[in-house]
Amino acid sequence: MSGHHISSAKFLWAVGSSLFVLTFLTVAVTWFHIPGPWNIIVAIGIAVAKAMIVVAFFMNLWWDSKFNSMLFVMSIIFFLLLIGITLLDTLYRVDPVPSF
Amino acid sequence: MSDPSAVKGKPKHVKHYFVDSDQQFEASKMGMWVFLVTEILFFGGLFAAYIVYRSWYPDLYLQASTELDTFWGAVNTAVLIGSSLTVAMSIRSAQLNQIKGLITNLYITISLACVFMVIKFFEYTHKFDKGIFPGEYYTYEGIAHEKANIFFSIYYMMTGLHGIHVIIGIGLMLFLVVKAKKGAFSAEYYTPVEITGLYWHLVDVIWIFLFPLLYLID
Numbered sequence: 001m002s003g004h005h006i007s008s009a010k011f012l013w014a015v016g017s018s019l020f021v022l023t024f025l026t027v028a029v030t031w032f033h034i035p036g037p038w039n040i041i042v043a044i045g046i047a048v049a050k051a052m053i054v055v056a057f058f059m060n061l062w063w064d065s066k067f068n069s070m071l072f073v074m075s076i077i078f079f080l081l082l083i084g085i086t087l088l089d090t091l092y093r094v095d096p097v098p099s100f
Numbered sequence: 101m102s103d104p105s106a107v108k109g110k111p112k113h114v115k116h117y118f119v120d121s122d123q124q125f126e127a128s129k130m131g132m133w134v135f136l137v138t139e140i141l142f143f144g145g146l147f148a149a150y151i152v153y154r155s156w157y158p159d160l161y162l163q164a165s166t167e168l169d170t171f172w173g174a175v176n177t178a179v180l181i182g183s184s185l186t187v188a189m190s191i192r193s194a195q196l197n198q199i200k201g202l203i204t205n206l207y208i209t210i211s212l213a214c215v216f217m218v219i220k221f222f223e224y225t226h227k228f229d230k231g232i233f234p235g236e237y238y239t240y241e242g243i244a245h246e247k248a249n250i251f252f253s254i255y256y257m258m259t260g261l262h263g264i265h266v267i268i269g270i271g272l273m274l275f276l277v278v279k280a281k282k283g284a285f286s287a288e289y290y291t292p293v294e295i296t297g298l299y300w301h302l303v304d305v306i307w308i309f310l311f312p313l314l315y316l317i318d
Contacts, residue, residue: 004125054184090155
């Protein structure tokens with residue numbers, strides 16, 4: 001069954017190590033003071049890569065039923081909708097929130 | 101038809117309304133993924149607040165994040181990734197019927213989670229000493245921005261909710277240790293270990309985003 005994929009210890013350590021390396025990388029790039037908005041794009045890009053590694057290989061979506069992957073992808077789509085529609089309001093206000 | 105619970109050959113852990121162990125396992129896991137979807141959207145609201153205020157006050161985020169110690173943030177990131185690794189190892193142990201390894205890996209995970217919370221405790225108290233409280237209780241003078249309290253309200257809400265999830269995770273894993281010691285888990289039945297693992301990995305993923313967004317702005 002797809003739900004009973006057993007990762008080897010070596011593989012899990014490799015996944016963990018790649019996450020440690022990417023953590024170091026995301027700190028290291030701030031030492032170079034990349035001009036905006038590229039600093040944000042690089043930081044989010046590394047975070048997305050790390051999250052994908054965790055979701056695919058620690059949470060086993062890579063081997064799991066496609067339905068669970070669809071649930072995950074849908075949550076991301078609805079999250080982006082939430083942000084997108086909110087920003088359509090807040091970015092185009094003439095007077096950006098007087099009291100708070 | 102006769103009583104379905106009387107069907108022979110089904111292992112004891114399989115509820116009578118499931119066909120077999122695999123179906124029960126897949127159903128539990130799918131249920132957990134549905135819960136994780138709600139968790140992503142739960143935190144999503146806070147990320148939306150973060151993004152809206154960052155678009156309004158970009159300078160505020162640059163100034164205020166200097167109050168956060170990148171070193172301890174990075175240490176906590178490493179601690180959580182390490183705990184994700186040990187949770188994955190504990191699931192592997194359960195799959196291989198190594199109950200001792202399962203318990204050991206759960207203990208390491210719980211310890212790492214406690215290390216995370218201790219570091220968070222010192223980070224919080226350090227800020228409280230300076231008068232950095234959320235919202236109207238903010239009294240710190242060190243940041244020359246009239247909306248400085250907003251950044252820290254968002255900081256406390258996001259890291260606080262994340263911290264609550266870590267504490268719940270510690271509770272869940274202590275529960276797993278107790279169950280494992282009673283011999284509840286085996287290679288045939290380890291569903292609670294699997295879905296607690298999924299929860300713990302999601303808590304890790306949330307922190308993976310919180311770390312660069314809060315600590316690494318400059």
